[in-house]
């Protein structure tokens with residue numbers, strides 16, 4: 124059974140698994156690297172031909188392996204874990220490497236995978252373990268963070284629904300996109316723009332003047348009518364905003 128791209132956690136410490144093979148009596152853990160060029164082994168580091176040192180991926184993989192073993196223990200799984208760093212780029216060369224079997228070079232991959240029992244039907248235990256690990260997988264890691272933006276930095280105008288080009292001015296019912304030639308429905312584009320503003324700035328008030336600025340230069344009455352039509356007015360005449 125093969126599981127790819129797992130994001131797991133043991134005691135609040137999260138770790139990522141590139142590929143996990145659940146075999147009958149052993150679990151194989153693979154860390155996949157696409158390094159290219161000549162690298163020289165230097166214990167816990169790799170030296171690139173450019174003179175730059177990288178952390179030897181094996182160091183990271185050992186930490187992952189320990190966490191995985193502890194997690195498996197907590198699931199009452201006694202299977203042994205074998206870990207490999209897999210260098211997949213055919214143009215990767217590793218000089219002076221220790222032949223300790225903790226890594227697989229591109230030329231070793233075909234034999235390694237041929238030697239695995241491929242036709243085996245997963246046992247009940249293998250399936251159960253796979254299901255348990257998938258349940259523990261957290262797809263939302265790292266937590267999504269919002270990009271930093273501010274109103275002043277954003278380009279004002281209405282966006283073409285076909286290509287995204289921003290038209291900085293609008294007039295009439297339809298305008299033609301300067302980039303792709305799409306006929307844009309101005310009213311729809313303004314409505315979409317107001318919704319974008321509400322999504323981007325949930326704490327800001329939607330006012331007619333603000334929306335006129337946000338949509339580029341155009342007809343203020345037009346914006347006002349759209350706001351009246353689609354939203355509810357709040358506040359008095361001078362501080363009126365829409366929700």
Ligand SMILES: [Zn+2]
Pocket residue numbers: 283284285286287288300301302303304305
């Ligand atoms: Zn366009």
